[in-house]
Amino acid sequence: MGVEILVLTLIVFTLIAALLAVEARDLLSSVISLGAAGFALSVIDLLVGAPDLAITQVVVEVIALVLLIRVVVTRRDTSTSAPRDALRTGAVLLACGVFLAAVLFAVGGFSKTGTMPPFGEPVLSGKAAVEPGVSADYLANAATDTAKGTGAANAVTAVLLDYRAYDTLGEATVIFVSIIGAYAILRRVGRTRGGELGKGPTGHA
Amino acid sequence: MKQAGMTLIVKNTAKLVGGFIAVFGVYVALTGHLGPGGGFAGGVILAAAAVLIVLAFGREFASRVITERICHVSDSCGAMLFAAIALLGYLAGTFFVNFAPLGRLGHLASAGTIPISNLAILVKVGAGLAGAFLALSAFRPAKPNQEV
Amino acid sequence: MGIAIYLLTFALLLIGVYAVVAKKNVIKIIVGVLIIDYAINMLLVLVGYRGSGAGRVTPPILAEGQSPAELAATAVDPLPQAMVLTSIVIGLGLTALMVALAIRLHEKYGTFDMDRIRKLRG
Numbered sequence: 441m442g443v444e445i446l447v448l449t450l451i452v453f454t455l456i457a458a459l460l461a462v463e464a465r466d467l468l469s470s471v472i473s474l475g476a477a478g479f480a481l482s483v484i485d486l487l488v489g490a491p492d493l494a495i496t497q498v499v500v501e502v503i504a505l506v507l508l509i510r511v512v513v514t515r516r517d518t519s520t521s522a523p524r525d526a527l528r529t530g531a532v533l534l535a536c537g538v539f540l541a542a543v544l545f546a547v548g549g550f551s552k553t554g555t556m557p558p559f560g561e562p563v564l565s566g567k568a569a570v571e572p573g574v575s576a577d578y579l580a581n582a583a584t585d586t587a588k589g590t591g592a593a594n595a596v597t598a599v600l601l602d603y604r605a606y607d608t609l610g611e612a613t614v615i616f617v618s619i620i621g622a623y624a625i626l627r628r629v630g631r632t633r634g635g636e637l638g639k640g641p642t643g644h645a
Numbered sequence: 646m647k648q649a650g651m652t653l654i655v656k657n658t659a660k661l662v663g664g665f666i667a668v669f670g671v672y673v674a675l676t677g678h679l680g681p682g683g684g685f686a687g688g689v690i691l692a693a694a695a696v697l698i699v700l701a702f703g704r705e706f707a708s709r710v711i712t713e714r715i716c717h718v719s720d721s722c723g724a725m726l727f728a729a730i731a732l733l734g735y736l737a738g739t740f741f742v743n744f745a746p747l748g749r750l751g752h753l754a755s756a757g758t759i760p761i762s763n764l765a766i767l768v769k770v771g772a773g774l775a776g777a778f779l780a781l782s783a784f785r786p787a788k789p790n791q792e793v
Numbered sequence: 794m795g796i797a798i799y800l801l802t803f804a805l806l807l808i809g810v811y812a813v814v815a816k817k818n819v820i821k822i823i824v825g826v827l828i829i830d831y832a833i834n835m836l837l838v839l840v841g842y843r844g845s846g847a848g849r850v851t852p853p854i855l856a857e858g859q860s861p862a863e864l865a866a867t868a869v870d871p872l873p874q875a876m877v878l879t880s881i882v883i884g885l886g887l888t889a890l891m892v893a894l895a896i897r898l899h900e901k902y903g904t905f906d907m908d909r910i911r912k913l914r915g
Contacts, residue, residue: 441848442848443844443848443850444794444795444798445794447798447839448794448797448798448801451798451801451802451805451835452801454805454831454835455801455804455805455808458805458808458809458828458831459808461824461828462808462811462812462816462821462824462825462828467818467820467821467905470820470821470824471820471824474824474827474828477828477831478831481831481834481835484835484838484839485838487850488838488839488841488842488850488869489842489850489851489852489853489868489869490838490852490869490874490877491681491852491854492681492682492683492685492686492874492878493838493874493877493878493881495673495681495682495686495690496685496686496689496878496881496882497834497881499686499689499690499692499693500689500881500882500884500885502693503689503692503693503696503774503778503885504827504884504885504888506696506700506778507778507781507888507889507892508820508823508888508892510781510782511820511892511895511896511899512820515899515905525815526815526816529811529814529815530811530815533807533810533811533814534807534811537803537804537806537807541800541803545796556799556840557840558795559794559795559798559799559839559842560795560842560843560844561843562840562841562842562843562870564870574872575841575870575871575872576865578871578872579853579861579864579865579868579871580861580862580864580865581861582855582861582871583750583855583861583864584861585747585750589747590743590747590756590757590759591678591747591748591749591750591755591756591757591759592678592679592755592756592759593678593679593680593750593751593854593855594677594678594679594680594681594682594683594853594854594855595853595854595855595864595868595871596683596853596854596871596874596875596878597677597678597683597759597763598678598756598759598871599871599872599875600683600875600878600879601683601684601758601759601762601763602743602757602758602759604872604875605731605762607876607879608727608762608766608879609727609728609731611879611882611883612724612727612766612769614883614886615769615770615773615882615883615886616720616724616769616773618883618886618887618889618890619720619773619774619776619777619886619889621890621893622777622780622781622886622889622890622893623776623777623780625890625893625894625897626780626781626783626784626893626896626897680854681852681854683878685878685879685881685882686878688882689882689885750855751857770882773886774885774886774889777886777889778889780893781889781892781893781896784896784900
């Protein structure tokens with residue numbers, strides 16, 4: 441019960457930070473609020489029992505903050521005020537979202553066999569003994585030496601690199617492609633670097 | 646101003662601490678099968694060490710130490726090592742089978758191909774993200790009187 | 794309590810979608826995409842939570858002197874955590890790509906405002 445209350449408090453904090461990030465006029469304040477939301481998410485990961493995720497989320501949050509602050513810090517044209525259109529869009533989105541959530545929970549039910557299992561009781565095994573390899577099997581076999589075992593004490597690593605290694609290959613491909621995309625956008629073909637950025641109107645570099 | 650790096654205190658601290666952060670990243674990645682961590686966590690920590698060096702010393706100096714060529718080559722080598730482990734699984738049956746001996750639980754050299762895969766992911770993610778940050782930091786922030 | 798947690802995560806997703814759809818500044822749109830990413834990761838991690846009684850939480854890592862069967866009975870679900878771990882690093886690659894696009898836009902048009910970019914284009 442204590443964990444649930446802590447997680448709820450942190451989610452409310454993340455919501456407030458996200459609202460600030462979206463609505464702030466100054467771009468730097470908006471980016472820093474996003475950083476606060478990311479750190480709160482990392483603490484939620486730690487409370488829910490996912491230490492690998494907490495480590496990765498903190499470091500990724502710091503690197504993303506450095507990237508965004510570098511872009512924003514001297515190009516701070518403050519964003520224009522929200523026209524009345526934006527509020528109407530927000531209200532329509534909220535109404536659609538609430539309607540969708542209500543339909544989902546009413547039709548599907550909130551039990552172990554419904555749409556969503558209750559918080560704290562995940563559905564770990566398959567519906568029949570026919571499907572091999574779902575979470576209860578992974579947890580029971582990951583550290584053993586049998587034919588279905590991996591010998592790794594960390595079940596998350598065993599799932600990522602042995603039972604579901606194909607998905608990790610796909611993920612490595614996606615990161616590769618996104619980084620090559622970033623290189624391709626930033627490449628200057630046939631122009632000298634700094635030729636037009638280096639000098640301001642006053643002429644000093 | 647941004648390109649020349651930061652003050653002397655920051656530079657000395659970065660010199661002392663940068664190596665530790667990189668070694669910690671490699672440690673987290675290689676003991677991923679014994680405790681929390683793994684290839685992805687270690688890779689982003691290694692990239693964070695590279696980001697520290699670039700920010701503290703300025704881009705011109707840092708790109709002589711962490712050249713773009715090393716980043717590109719390491720990125721591709723990591724990806725190819727991971728694909729090679731996948732194809733070597735054919736030695737023991739199908740694609741991506743854990744073919745190496747499993748060893749004793751709790752020792753560093755255990756769990757078959759999992760530590761090798763962790764090393765491949767560490768090199769790939771660390772070098773890729775460091776190279777992307779190096780490429781993104783080539784752009785000077787605009788001077789304030791250049792804005793429209 | 795469980796319904797409240799899931800509905801608040803869904804509200805975070807809606808805030809992100811609102812920022813992508815209704816904002817005119819490129820940086821605000823990037824912030825919106827990142828908020829959507831955080832909301833999805835949070836929802837996946839929260840679905841796999843399992844408390845092991847008396848307010849303790851057991852991460853899916855085998856401790857000294859614990860048997861695997863005991864781990865299977867009390868530990869948190871490892872499958873959503875594995876998927877979210879890759880998703881977090883992909884989110885960082887996505888941030889790098891979007892920031893590269895924003896830098897190029899600012900270089901060419903001098904502003905981050907989508908309305909002025911549309912007028913200046915061509």
